[in-house]
Amino acid sequence: ECKKASPSKGLIRKDFDLLEITKTYEKFASCVSVLTDSKHFLGSYENIKIVSQHSTKPVLCKDFIIDAFQIKLARMMGANAVLLMLSVLDDKNYLELFNLAKSLNMSALTEVSNKQEIKRLLKLQYDIIGINNRDLHTLTTDINNTLKLRSLLPKDALVVSESGIYSHAQIKALAPYVNGFLVGSSLMKEKDLKKACVKLILGENKVCGL
Template sequence: MNILDKIITRKREEVMLAKSQVSVKELAAAVNFNRETYCFKDFLLDKKCTGIIAEFKRRSPSKGIINDTSTVEDVTTAYSAAGASAISVLTDYDFFGGHADDLIKARAVNSIPILRKDFIIDEYQLFESKALGADIVLLIAAVLSPVKIVKLTETAKSLGLNVLLEVHNLTELQRSICLGIDAVGVNNRNLDDFSVNIQTSFDLVDQIPNEFMKISESAISNTDTIKKLKAVGYNGFLIGENFMKTTDPGAAMGHFVSELISV
């Protein structure tokens, strides 16, 4: 059993427990559930923003602890101030050290879209995401059937949530892309050995229909890479570890953006 299998096995247990503790009706009564979600596309394509989806991430299965001292409020508000188009917040605890409260805290202090970064396998998690204050949900093609992706997308859209479909290769892209999703994210990380290769994004960009926003994820650590990705058609760039591995992630993003916009 690889790490992804372990994560999904654990996630099924988590969802089952959550369903027994909090009903969908109770989720729908949450304060954030009735807020109007931000339109991901409006922010991602806004020329005043950077296209960067800046991630708050404490640890990962491959790297262990990345940053367990910075607070979600401080980091995400600094990301927003630096020009982030959106914020990604990990809510998986067992493997990434995240928590649902992290998203609630980030929502309370930010006025840009927030992506709930987790392993969505059940419609219940979409209602949960809306209640937490998420604007965008991640659907990972590697762990979902095409039929399930369509069903989850339909439910997400009915709740006003934006959908980011994540793929790792051409096979996943071709079998999973469907109407209703807002963006396709190409994850440059190999899920079998966790190695990264930015070439994956360059190989797949022309295979993604232009009706969808195109996002490159992982393996982005310098501004030259973003400039090259923009040149071939990418609209967004998910960056987390590059900022989070520093003592001041917000300042790290600020320096990165300064370099990105310099002539």
């Protein structure tokens, strides 16, 4: 994830060289998430354009999306997917935005963080499900939230664990239950991003060529 700052940690990466970050992620990521919220994350939609022009990976627009304009702008800037949070959208608005994304040939990462949101989700349409390990009220994280909520979802669901991923050990523990991980702060805080990616994905083992 390309994240300069966050509400819980403030400024995370002072030297936010988006081109260098994109270049590094090209070797390790399956998808690149770009924060576009300017107030809380110091992001911008222009950053989507920069990343999409310099990466072969799909680009996710990560924002508090509540309006169709945001999705259209993200698509215009080159995003391939958008984050839709059930914590900020009611069912009607969610479906409208989900269908808009699909009409623009975009995927949707639908985020849930508790059992109530999963109950809603299972009655709605979805592509990829993101389980947020962060309590949005206290801003604390607990990766066990992924384990608790994953069992409530269909076995064939495509699931991503979000927030609170800091170590290879956590990746190994959650890997049997999910299809991917959304990692931002733990990578952005490291000066040597390439080394941080290798350590997160492969552990402490040294691998030739990386």
